[in-house]
Amino acid sequence: MVSFYKMRGTLILLAAACLAHATDLPPSCSRPVYCDSNLLHHVQMARIFNDSKTFVDLVMNYDEAKTLHDFDVLLNETDQNPSKKQLEAFVDQYFSEEGELEEWQPTDFCDNPEFLKLIRDKDLRKFGKGINDIWPLLARKVKPAVREKPEQFSLVPVTHGFIIPGGRFKEIYYWDTYWIIEGLLVSGMEDTAKGMIENLIELLVKFGHIPNGSRWYYQERSQPPMLTDMVALYYKYTQDLEFLKANIASLENEISYWLDTQAVSFDKDGEYYTLLRYYSPSAGPRPESYFEDYNVTIAMSEEERLDFYIDTKSAAESGWDFSSRWFVAADGSNSGDLTDLHTRYIIPVDLNAIFAGALKNVAHFHRLLSNGRKAAQYEVLLKQWMDTIQKVLWDDKDGIWYDYDFRDNRHRKYFYTSNVAPLWQGVVALDLVKTQGPKVVDYLKNSGGLDFPGGVPTSLNKTGEQWDYPNVWPPEVSIVVNALEHVGTKEGSELAFEVAQTYVRSCHAGFLQYKQMFEKYDAEKPGEFGGGGEYNVQFGFGWSNGAVLEFLDKYGTKLTADDSSELAPPDETTNSA
Numbered sequence: 294m295v296s297f298y299k300m301r302g303t304l305i306l307l308a309a310a311c312l313a314h315a316t317d318l319p320p321s322c323s324r325p326v327y328c329d330s331n332l333l334h335h336v337q338m339a340r341i342f343n344d345s346k347t348f349v350d351l352v353m354n355y356d357e358a359k360t361l362h363d364f365d366v367l368l369n370e371t372d373q374n375p376s377k378k379q380l381e382a383f384v385d386q387y388f389s390e391e392g393e394l395e396e397w398q399p400t401d402f403c404d405n406p407e408f409l410k411l412i413r414d415k416d417l418r419k420f421g422k423g424i425n426d427i428w429p430l431l432a433r434k435v436k437p438a439v440r441e442k443p444e445q446f447s448l449v450p451v452t453h454g455f456i457i458p459g460g461r462f463k464e465i466y467y468w469d470t471y472w473i474i475e476g477l478l479v480s481g482m483e484d485t486a487k488g489m490i491e492n493l494i495e496l497l498v499k500f501g502h503i504p505n506g507s508r509w510y511y512q513e514r515s516q517p518p519m520l521t522d523m524v525a526l527y528y529k530y531t532q533d534l535e536f537l538k539a540n541i542a543s544l545e546n547e548i549s550y551w552l553d554t555q556a557v558s559f560d561k562d563g564e565y566y567t568l569l570r571y572y573s574p575s576a577g578p579r580p581e582s583y584f585e586d587y588n589v590t591i592a593m594s595e596e597e598r599l600d601f602y603i604d605t606k607s608a609a610e611s612g613w614d615f616s617s618r619w620f621v622a623a624d625g626s627n628s629g630d631l632t633d634l635h636t637r638y639i640i641p642v643d644l645n646a647i648f649a650g651a652l653k654n655v656a657h658f659h660r661l662l663s664n665g666r667k668a669a670q671y672e673v674l675l676k677q678w679m680d681t682i683q684k685v686l687w688d689d690k691d692g693i694w695y696d697y698d699f700r701d702n703r704h705r706k707y708f709y710t711s712n713v714a715p716l717w718q719g720v721v722a723l724d725l726v727k728t729q730g731p732k733v734v735d736y737l738k739n740s741g742g743l744d745f746p747g748g749v750p751t752s753l754n755k756t757g758e759q760w761d762y763p764n765v766w767p768p769e770v771s772i773v774v775n776a777l778e779h780v781g782t783k784e785g786s787e788l789a790f791e792v793a794q795t796y797v798r799s800c801h802a803g804f805l806q807y808k809q810m811f812e813k814y815d816a817e818k819p820g821e822f823g824g825g826g827e828y829n830v831q832f833g834f835g836w837s838n839g840a841v842l843e844f845l846d847k848y849g850t851k852l853t854a855d856d857s858s859e860l861a862p863p864d865e866t867t868n869s870a
């Protein structure tokens with residue numbers, strides 16, 4: 294448990310340290326083959342695989358020491374310059390593609406869950422069933438072999454079965470899990486949801502934080518800290534107080550991790566504030582995008598290169614990899630490219646809203662567990678965080694929260710869906726919701742961001758990066774819809790419904806045409822997948838399915854597949870309103 298009084302001194306030290314240039318950083322993880330070795334460097338730079346992630350997902354045929362030693366022998370024999378052919382032969386002999394996961398049948402899967410009955414549009418009901426049917430296809434568990442020889446795998450084993458996002462993302466991802474769990478709960482799969490939360494807590498206990506994904510090469514990076522949100526959702530469905538009791542200490546540990554490693558203090562208008570930013574200081578390129586990262590730095594000085602690796606990993610930690618959100622050009626604007634990443638100087642709206650939400654959840658859990666004193670401590674810190682969000686991030690003229698650049702002392706006044714996160718997380722004081730909520734509705738209406746037939750894009754800047762225009766990312770649509778609902782006005786709710794309907798229609802159109810769900814969509818073309826970034830579009834897809842199920846569940850009685858659809862009468866077999 295953090296001491297709130299001691300905290301301030303610690304934070305100031307951290308702030309000073311982070312601005313110094315990194316020299317002696319740890320590697321991306323403690324597994325050299327997968328994170329920091331000549332072997333990794335040579336194989337990735339030779340482009341033996343088109344997707345850099347392929348190599349770091351391979352299994353070692355021998356132990357790590359032998360693998361590294363024998364590669365050194367190869368280096369010696371080839372004058373430190375093995376050919377692509379020699380590298381391919383080495384990889385063939387020392388690694389295999391033997392899968393680490395096996396298919397798994399969740400025991401709580403039901404092919405006709407309750408929520409379908411509330412959907413009054415026949416096509417959408419069919420769609421809901423189609424999405425529900427995808428769960429078993431994405432369900433996996435770790436093979437016993439991984440537990441027997443864990444040191445030969447980059448995968449970190451976990452106990453329970455889980456739902457993967459899909460495609461190249463065949464392990465557990467931290468923030469994706471929130472929307473997957475949301476969908477599972479709508480589908481009535483409470484045990485699977487619980488197992489997935491327990492898996493994350495297992496990772497938290499092992500690493501002291503939840504890594505981006507369940508791979509060693511993600512060790513030094515976390516992701517938006519939504520664990521307590523998952524627990525809150527699970528509790529809402531189950532009232533499982535025992536579960537809260539068993540895990541509350543871990544939830545508190547995660548809060549301490551973020552305070553200890555990602556908090557930063559800075560001046561604004563003569564006042565001193567502390568908030569969180571994404572910060573992942575480790576040396577070298579991201580192992581799973583090694584070639585791509587290294588390639589960007591070829592013309593850089595040593596110092597620029599170190600900075601680039603930190604800012605890239607910090608941006609990856611945000612979940613928004615990559616986006617103009619993290620570009621700070623020489624003029625301070627969000628123009629530029631990956632060489633302009635300066636993630637560590639930006640105070641993100643969503644991270645701080647999610648963190649405040651975590652404080653709120655943990656306070657609430659302590660109330661439920663009758664730990665009044667602990668609850669009160671978290672409430673104090675929550676109030677401080679909420680006040681600071683207002684003072685630092687709220688722009689009263691534009692009526693919205695903006696990311697804040699604490700190096701240049703300015704708001705980043707650009708449309709990003711993350712701008713509305715404080716409302717989504719319910720971390721705006723009630724009196725302020727009344728005054729600021731309607732302004733946020735106006736901001737969204739006037740932004741142009743809601744005017745696209747394929748859904749709400751994350752930004753209005755077309756950079757070619759995947760977290761920018763025209764890509765529509767399912768979790769962000771869910772964030773906007775819930776933020777609008779939380780305004781508590783008729784206008785807010787109507788707009789929320791429209792945003793949800795546009796998204797569901799687009800996913801539905803894509804599902805009819807491709808029999809697939811995508812990880813992201815194109816705001817301009819309903820039903821088409823988004824592009825850009827460093828890998829091809831992926832199918833599956835955990836959080837896209839979760840967001841669709843969330844909306845079908847929330848709005849099933851009035852959603853329509855298109856303007857000419859007719860709603861069936863409320864199903865007589867149910868006694869719903």
Ligand SMILES: *[C@@H]1O[C@H](CO)[C@@H](O)[C@H](O)[C@H]1NC(C)=O
Pocket residue numbers: 342343
């Ligand atoms: C890798 O990409 C190249 C060029 O796009 C393509 O020709 C080749 O078939 C790909 N190789 C594999 C193994 O996918």
Ligand SMILES: *[C@@H]1O[C@H](CO)[C@@H](O)[C@H](O)[C@H]1NC(C)=O
Pocket residue numbers: 362365366369
């Ligand atoms: C490679 O060569 C170096 C320098 O000659 C030597 O020190 C090292 O032991 C050799 N490594 C192996 C694995 O043979």
Ligand SMILES: *[C@@H]1O[C@H](CO)[C@@H](O)[C@H](O)[C@H]1NC(C)=O
Pocket residue numbers: 585588589
């Ligand atoms: C490597 O970087 C250069 C620019 O520095 C870029 O033109 C090229 O496309 C990159 N190569 C790959 C395969 O990403």
Ligand SMILES: *[C@@H]1O[C@H](CO)[C@@H](O)[C@H](O)[C@H]1NC(C)=O
Pocket residue numbers: 626627628629706707708753754
């Ligand atoms: C990004 O879009 C905003 C509008 O939200 C615009 O003001 C800004 O100049 C754009 N930035 C770039 C780099 O094009």
Ligand SMILES: CC(=O)N[C@H]1CO[C@H](CO)[C@@H](O)[C@@H]1O
Pocket residue numbers: 466467468469505506511579581582609610612614
């Ligand atoms: C680049 C990176 O390491 N981050 C991964 C973290 O997880 C997300 C999925 O939520 C991936 O998109 C990233 O590749």
